[in-house]
Amino acid sequence: MAVTNPVPLSVLDLSPVSEGATVPQALRNTVDLARKAEAWGYRRYWVAEHHFVAVASSSPAVLIGAVAAATSTIRVGAAAVQLGHNTAAGVVEAFGTLDAFHPGRIDLGLGRSGQRRAEALKAAASGVEPPAPRATEIRNGLVIPPPFPTGRILASPRLAASFAALQQPGAQSPDFDEQVADILALLDGTYRTADGIELHAHPGENADVEVWVFGSSAGPSAALAGRLGLPFGANYHVAPSSTVEAVEAYRAAFRPSKYLAEPYVVVSADAVVADDDATARELASTYGHWAHSIRSGRGAVPYPDPATAEPLTAEERELVDDRLVTQFVGSPGTVAERLDTLRRVTGADELVVTSVTHRHEDRLRSYELLAREWGLAGLRAA
Template sequence: MSTPLSILDLSPISDGSTAQEALRNTVDLAQHAEQWGYHRYWLAEHHFVQVASSSSITLIGLVAANTSTIRVGSGAVQVGHHTSASIVEAFGTIDALYPGRLDLGIGRSGHRRAQFGAESARTKPTTTTRRTEVRDGVVVPPPFDPGRIADRSRFVASLGALQQRGAQPLDFADQVAEIRALLDGSYVDSAGIALQAVPGAGARVQLWVFGSSAGESAELAGRLGLPFAAAYHVSPGTALDAVAAYRKAFQPSVQLAAPHVIVSADVVVAEDDATAQHLAGSYGHWVHSIRSGKGASAYLDPDTVGPLTAEQLRLVDDRLATQFVGAPDTVVRRLEALQRVTGATELVITSATYRHTDRLESYRLLADEWARQATQAA
């Protein structure tokens, strides 16, 4: 039970609330998380939806300024929307004021415009024979098929709005190489001209790669000997495969002698199972808003939300089955299983509830129970 717990925050906006309030809640949660012993506080990057973490690097600086010891970082910067220099200079600026506390997590989400094309063409869902498995207490559903999202026009439009006209993202591996060179001060452009990121070169920033499947991100992280974060909370059907691919590709580096894996989980904790289930009652509606193609909606009040239809449930059933909901001991048992099956070095917890007080209590109860059981096991 010595596995550290960390937090991944999307700064969700509750129905009837505002982005301003969500941002204040994020800073408040980060301050509490530091008191409760969480190891890292990561901010996600999402755009044109009802979450307030769109400018995640700015928010990282604000969280760092309002905390003292907890590591702060990105989970993850979507590098296809940024130049390598802008990323390194931004993190270098924050590190200059709060040195040695930053995690630069990078993901390739911003590269998907080329994959989907400029038009929101409909892709027929693929069929799979794989059924939901339970591996030593961990639910592993069939992989979610993006072809089930009938309308991707909003998603494609958002990708277009996040890039200059005519701009094309670098190959992911090439951009990771640029970021590393800018951080260590060895960057040379194609014409042989050396450039130094100021601030940025020499920043004490820990570089992470995020991924959700056994593809390019997992293999690249392993090959470069970088730490890897697997998104079980987003893609529970493929996250375990991502971990396996990372471990298979891993080569020791200056940064790591052995694989270092952090695995995410979506969690709601309350004093008892029934209360937690009630607080999580609008989670399925939120996931459906994402998977329907509309983008994350405001988080609804479980006291007033109606039930999902059978068709809606079919689109989100994997995420409902893999959300960790219950009393502290219930959730800790399931998280222990996830850590055991994946061999995770750390777990990163993401929680969304309608009321900020309920989200605070969820994280507090989890931290207390995790520490209590660690003490008993010692």
């Protein structure tokens, strides 16, 4: 398809470690993809924060520094720093340092992480019944699957151990709203402690860092981003059941600010593009295995090789069906059409695409084909 007046496209990279590969290879692949994404015309290059799993993006600020140093114009950032594992001061100083080296190119995305887990455990302990499952909905062409019950994952001993290892013994994360307010105050130079003591972050204060809030539902994150007038990231690739509602909640709560006069939304999608639909389906055939390793509580395994992986069982597929039916897989035209549907239904101002394949060259090709089909500045469609 030829996309008319498309919104910008950006990249979300998890720095996946493929089966048979190494962490250093995954990190080098991230830098290589970033250079090419810049040349192809993608607007931003964002990395995620994950720990104790087979993805290499565990230290976003360090990885952002490497990516920014290897590029020159593309915006580079985190989607998102998990505030349950970080202090406001530590985040501002790290991203202030990045801005000092790469002024005006750094995006600071903020996510709730451990606070969502604490809320889910509290709800489970209270005996509150989860809402009854609903059927898959097709909304103006966009697949909206039933919500995935996250309770089992959030309550897993492995996840609890991971969170414990990321904090000092006995530490309690402040409320997300409070941490975001502290980050904005430290960046503005207006931070005061509860006792009224001024503290100034150097580097950090007056850094030209763009702050984002990320959310998966029409909950606290969407409302906070709207109230503060910050840009908002909605995660269709993680929580496709609630993306539309999250965007609507953000827009309903939005108040103009010194950051934005109008709401600005980026929506994520998982996509694999190849020269034809059949090849793309083969390259994406182990995505379900990878998603299952996460959903089952084991944590992301090295990305499986389609040439050797056994098919998912019916039970395994059921656990990840919502992720499979909302992954955009196919030829450039097929994927561009589905992405444009996502843009149209959500009203996204920008789309961020995450592509994971076993071979690095296939991932590069996926982003290159999509850039050409979408008509990005670096690769206009012939």
